Amino acid sequence: MPSPDTDDKLDPQQERVLRKLRGFAAFSGILMGFGFLALFGAIGYRVMVGWKSTPKEITGTIMLPQGAQVLSSTVSDGLLAVTLSRQGVVETRLFDIETRAPRGVLSYAHEP
Known part of the structure; x- marks a missing residue:
């Protein structure tokens, strides 16, 4: 049984796969970070600008032509x-x- 202190070296092919996997994980993390920034940016924009309010009550008379x-x-x-x-x-x-x-x-x- 090998001791935990022993460094097990990976062969070059395994190193390439591990490097690609780390690159994919980093790209995925960055992409998810941009997604969260977009989400929180949209929420912040709505809070700062305000939600569209419902229109107020409209009352009054509009004159239209006779017989319309x-x-x-x-x-x-x-x-x-x-x-x-x-x-x-x-x-x-x-x-x-x-x-x-x-x-x-x-x-x-x-x-x-």
């Missing part, structure tokens, strides 16, 4: 988009959420 029928509406980036049909013409009107002021009109037409 609302087809749909959506809120995005501080704008309210209302798609309506009026006299057979479909259009989308954009309004500012805070002031309810008109911001634009998109009309739709068929290709000739």
Whole structure:
């Protein structure tokens, strides 16, 4: 039985395999470290910038043209988009959420 004090030498092929294994382990550790940095960076960013809050309650009246029928509406980036049909013409009107002021009109037409 060999004593623990005796140095057992590895042959060159075993040394190469052990060196490759150490390299793979180091690469894996570095890659995992970058993953943790990205994860904690994203969490820190959300904490510092803040989570997107739920939109506040929107109340008020928006004046639409006489005889207009609302087809749909959506809120995005501080704008309210209302798609309506009026006299057979479909259009989308954009309004500012805070002031309810008109911001634009998109009309739709068929290709000739």
